[in-house]
Amino acid sequence: MDRRARAVPGECTGIDSRLKLSFAVTDAPQGTTALPIEIRDLTKRYGSVYALNSVDLDVHSGEFLTLLGPSGSGKTTLLMAIAGFNRPDSGSIRFGEDEVILTPPHKREVGMVFQSYALFPHMNVADNIGFPLKLRGITGSERATRVEEALETVQLSGFGARNIDQLSGGQRQRVALARAFVFGPRILLMDEPLSALDKKLRERMQIELKHLHRKLGVTTVYVTHDQREALTMSDRIAVINDGELIQLDTPEVIYNSPANAFVADFIGESTMLPLKRDDAGALFFRGQKVGDAGADEGKDWTLVVRPERLFFAGAGAETDDQTIVLKGVLREAVFQGESEMALVAIDDGTEVAVRFGTSGRASPAASITGDQVSIGLDRNDVIIIPGEQAA
Amino acid sequence: MNWWNRPAADTQITHGGRLWLYVLSAIIMLLLVAPTLIVVPMSFSDSQYLEFPPSTWSLRWYEEYLGSTKWMRATATSFQVGLLTMLVATPLGVMAAYALFVSRHRATKAIFLLLITPMIVPVILIAIGTFYAYGRVGMNNTIAGLVLAHSALALPIAIIVVTAGLRSYDLSQEQVARSLGATRTKAFFLITLPQIRFSVITAALLSFLTSFDEVIIAIFVSGGTNATLTKHMFAALRDYIDPTIAAISTIMVILSSALLLSIQFLGPRGSKN
Numbered sequence: 109m110d111r112r113a114r115a116v117p118g119e120c121t122g123i124d125s126r127l128k129l130s131f132a133v134t135d136a137p138q139g140t141t142a143l144p145i146e147i148r149d150l151t152k153r154y155g156s157v158y159a160l161n162s163v164d165l166d167v168h169s170g171e172f173l174t175l176l177g178p179s180g181s182g183k184t185t186l187l188m189a190i191a192g193f194n195r196p197d198s199g200s201i202r203f204g205e206d207e208v209i210l211t212p213p214h215k216r217e218v219g220m221v222f223q224s225y226a227l228f229p230h231m232n233v234a235d236n237i238g239f240p241l242k243l244r245g246i247t248g249s250e251r252a253t254r255v256e257e258a259l260e261t262v263q264l265s266g267f268g269a270r271n272i273d274q275l276s277g278g279q280r281q282r283v284a285l286a287r288a289f290v291f292g293p294r295i296l297l298m299d300e301p302l303s304a305l306d307k308k309l310r311e312r313m314q315i316e317l318k319h320l321h322r323k324l325g326v327t328t329v330y331v332t333h334d335q336r337e338a339l340t341m342s343d344r345i346a347v348i349n350d351g352e353l354i355q356l357d358t359p360e361v362i363y364n365s366p367a368n369a370f371v372a373d374f375i376g377e378s379t380m381l382p383l384k385r386d387d388a389g390a391l392f393f394r395g396q397k398v399g400d401a402g403a404d405e406g407k408d409w410t411l412v413v414r415p416e417r418l419f420f421a422g423a424g425a426e427t428d429d430q431t432i433v434l435k436g437v438l439r440e441a442v443f444q445g446e447s448e449m450a451l452v453a454i455d456d457g458t459e460v461a462v463r464f465g466t467s468g469r470a471s472p473a474a475s476i477t478g479d480q481v482s483i484g485l486d487r488n489d490v491i492i493i494p495g496e497q498a499a
Numbered sequence: 500m501n502w503w504n505r506p507a508a509d510t511q512i513t514h515g516g517r518l519w520l521y522v523l524s525a526i527i528m529l530l531l532v533a534p535t536l537i538v539v540p541m542s543f544s545d546s547q548y549l550e551f552p553p554s555t556w557s558l559r560w561y562e563e564y565l566g567s568t569k570w571m572r573a574t575a576t577s578f579q580v581g582l583l584t585m586l587v588a589t590p591l592g593v594m595a596a597y598a599l600f601v602s603r604h605r606a607t608k609a610i611f612l613l614l615i616t617p618m619i620v621p622v623i624l625i626a627i628g629t630f631y632a633y634g635r636v637g638m639n640n641t642i643a644g645l646v647l648a649h650s651a652l653a654l655p656i657a658i659i660v661v662t663a664g665l666r667s668y669d670l671s672q673e674q675v676a677r678s679l680g681a682t683r684t685k686a687f688f689l690i691t692l693p694q695i696r697f698s699v700i701t702a703a704l705l706s707f708l709t710s711f712d713e714v715i716i717a718i719f720v721s722g723g724t725n726a727t728l729t730k731h732m733f734a735a736l737r738d739y740i741d742p743t744i745a746a747i748s749t750i751m752v753i754l755s756s757a758l759l760l761s762i763q764f765l766g767p768r769g770s771k772n
Contacts, residue, residue, distance in 0.1 A: 193674055213677040214686075220678035226671040230693045239689075240679035287679065297678075 142170035142327045143204040143294040145190065150199030152185055152351075159185040160196060161351040167329060168343075172321050174330045176338040177348035178374065184299060186348065187331045191297050192216050203294060219288030219326075221298040225280045227272045233259070233283055234268030240291040258286040261320065278309050285317075289324055296321075296328045302337065314340050335375045339363060347371050368493055372412045379460045382496065383409040391492060394434075394455070396427050399492045412491040415449065415463035421484035432485045434460065438477055452483055535752055542745035549740055560746040570731065570747070576721075577711055577728040580642060584649040584710035589703040591650070592657025597687070599658075600665045615655035622715045625651070630719040640722040648716045653706035660705060664698025701762050708755055 145167040152160040159182045167173045175183040188194035190201060192213035201209050208216055228236050234255050241251045259265050262282035267275075275283065281301060288296060302310045302317075318341050321328050332338055338345045339359040347354045347362065347370075355367040366372035369380060383391045389401045391409050398411055427433045436454035443466070450462045462483055503515040514521075537551060542560055544553030564570050595614055599607050617625060629648045630639065638644035668691065676686035692699070714729040721727050728751075732744055 191674075191678055193677075212682075213674070214680050214682050216678070217680075218678055220675060222671045222675060224669055224671055226669060226675040228672060228676075228690055228694075239676070239681075243680040243685070284675075287675075291679065 142325055144169040145295065145327065145329070146200075146202040147186075147190075148200040148202075150186070150189060150196050150201065152182075152189065152194065152196045158182075158351040160189070160199075163199070163348075163351070163353050165346060165353060165356065167327055170325050170327055172318070172328045172330065172341060172343045174332060174338040174342040174345045175348055176332060176335060176345050176375075179333055181348045182351040183331050183333075183348045185351075187297055187299055187329060190295070190329060191218055191220055217291075217293050217295070219291070219293035219296045221281075221284050221288045221296075221301045223300040223303055225284040225301075225304075227280055227283055227287075229272045231272075232268065233264070233270045233272070233275070236272070236283055237268075237287045237290050239287065244291060254290055255286075258290040261289075261323070262286045277305050278313065281305065281313060285320070289326065293326065296324075296326045298328065298330045300332055301330075303332075303334070310337075311340075317341060339375070347374065349374075365491065366412065366493060369410060369412075369495055372410075372491065372493055377415050377461065377463070378412045379415070381411040381413065381458065381460075383411050383492065385409055393432075396432055398432055398487075398490055404494065406494045408494070408496045410493050410496060412493055413460060413485060414489070414491070415461040416447070417489040418460070418462040418483050418485055419464065420462070421482040423480075423482060425482045425484060430487060432487060432490070434483050434485070436460070436481060436483065438479050438481050440477060452481055538745045538748040538752070542742055542749045544742050544745075547741060549742055549745060560742040563741075563743050564746050564750075567743075570728075570743070572724065573726055573728040573731040576642070576725055580645050580649060580721075580727060581707045581711040583642070583646040584653055585703050585707040587646060587650040588653035588657050588706040588709075589699065592654055592702050592706070593661050593699055595654070596658045596661035596665060597691075600662060601670065611658070614658055617651045618655040622652070622713075626716045626719040629716060633720055639720050640725055642725055645717065645721045645725065645727070646710075648720055649710035649713055650706075652713065652716070653709040656705050656709060657702035660702040661695065661698045664695040664701075668694055697765060700765060704758050704762055708758060712751070712755065 145165075147163060147165040147167075150160050150163040150165075151158065161182075163182075163186060165186075175186055177183045185194055189196050192208070192211060196209070199209070200207060203216070228239065231239070234252075237255045237258050238251050241254060246254070255268060256265070259267060262285055264279060264282050264286070267279070267283075272280065272283075284301070288298075298317075302313050305313060314337060330338075330341065339362075342359055344356060344358055345362050346356045347367075349370055355362060355371050357365075362371065363376055366375065372378050372380065381393055383393050383398065385391050385401050385407065389403070390397050391399045391401055391411075393411050401409060421431065421433050425431070425433045434452075434454050436452040439451040439453050439459060441448060441450045446466065447463050448466055450464065451459045452462055453459050460483065504513050506512065507514045507517050540553055541549055541551050543556050543558065544550050545555035545557040545559065546553060599611050625648070629644075633639040633644050638647075672690050672694075673683075673686045676690045677683060681689060712729065713727075714733055717727040717730040718733060721730055728747065732747060735741070735744055
């Protein structure tokens, strides 16, 4: 499977892209097994609570799509609905041309990886992976060959005879994965499969999963609450909160042009600053023009600043066409290893976080707590969202 | 260093310091087991009456038991009823435990309580109720009637044992199996059942014992050629006391202990399923 076209980040930043509908469509190549998923008006209620509220979602053929949201947002409910373990109250789910809303799980031909791996402890590795083949009447040497191929794909050649309790966490993860794709499913679903691994292993598995997805070319829906994991792995991210789809786009667009305060807050670090709109539609922060609301009549606007997009400007720096400069007092500077985090209080006491590299060039030189500092924000890095900041 | 001053555990408390605990434990165990074990020497007595300690020894009461068609028929009935109870109560118990475990319905707690009532209600009440109910439908003195009544008694035990087994089982395995192409039934038999098999075997053996040891319901609803061993023993105790009872008791104690011990040893080492 070849590389995907990605939306160019530069095109999507700033106020313009918020008003422009940015559909970064991936030119998904047609894999042999990949199938698109088309979800329409999917609703699931538990009592008076909507776990899913009229969700529309298209997963392109061969795409790696991540459902990202806090716990209880409905992302797992949505995944379980696609798998068939959860019957929605209304709506439609189509795999390619086929409506599957009434199809039982075992007829959906969907590979699934659970958070707990759910390996069968009474079978060895080869029997675990061979289980879906056995159910399909594939026996003898063909089964053995396909199991061995799957083991090779997940870099566990020769592990077939091992028992499950002889495997490490990462190895179990790979076996669960091999079992999910060995029968050539049209769709692969994963429910937080890496959350039980430690950080180092998790990050390595993220890259491996991405490779594997590229190799298999199977449509993949991945659930996580880890925004970093979502940014790392996905072709597109569907941000879900309170049972609703908030934003669906490429990681770059989600990060650079969040649709609202929730997305801006949930993904990446951010400081939110309220803006004032004048009659002409221009948006101001403390008297400095930062953007334009255009035709949008909305009253409340918020400036989102990412700590790593801010920098320390020289003492005499002033706002110009290129840069917005804020002046304030350095409150605290915290060393965090690969970077340093500074909290700067701008005039009325609002604190803005600034993240800067720890190379000699980037640090705020001799600034110590209590010093007057100027922080700069490139106008290209301005993110403006409608509405007030999240509560 | 002698045994007395050696630490008994990681706590550095010596065996000597634990002496009171050993003595207390021994007394409690003796009180629990002695009444059961006292029949063993009595069964080897040569006397016409129950006598402890026996003055002379013989195997005549074992010969008496094994040679009597009445006792043998009762024994066969008890085995038959026990096995049938096991075959009725075990599948029902597994099904009920599984359903209650999987379901998120609000009524599961109430249904569970309802199903284990035979364990809470005094058996004599169940026996009286069953007797009158069977009288209406003509099921007194039948094997089927006794099996049904004993199954009601065994069911709560089977449910509790299997529920305990399911609790350490990860149900998402069954979901995985279904996503991989297994029907729900297949997923249960191929994935779930093999992993809770020790609980199921335990439930089966306990169901058998529940029926085999049961006397109160048997007194009420079994009789004639379908009277159980326990009912005959009770009648024998009441009408004429001879050491045949002790011989039978000894055999029953050995059988029950063997079954319970086999449950302990059959179970997976380390994990309690």
